[in-house]
Amino acid sequence: MKTKLVRTGVALFSAGWLIPLCLSVRLYLDFQRLELWPMVAGRPVLNSFPYLSASSTLFTLACVWLGVVILYWSGRVWSFLQHATD
Numbered sequence: 001m002k003t004k005l006v007r008t009g010v011a012l013f014s015a016g017w018l019i020p021l022c023l024s025v026r027l028y029l030d031f032q033r034l035e036l037w038p039m040v041a042g043r044p045v046l047n048s049f050p051y052l053s054a055s056s057t058l059f060t061l062a063c064v065w066l067g068v069v070i071l072y073w074s075g076r077v078w079s080f081l082q083h084a085t086d
Helices: 002-015 018-041 051-085
Strands: none
Touching: 002 051, 018 051
């Protein structure tokens, strides 16, 4: 049971960076649809949510998370290769 829980945790850790990345893209596209296009069309923007700031923060979080995942898996591969050559 513990092994299955650990494997599930590692899988969520490894793929979890996709969630903030998808949210970042979604917020950027919402910014274009709800704020940018009305500004281009000359209509007033009635929304005050900071889409670009939130998108940037989530994108940074996703990139840092991906970097940690890459470091984790490169360490695991390095360890495996060290034991395989012994």
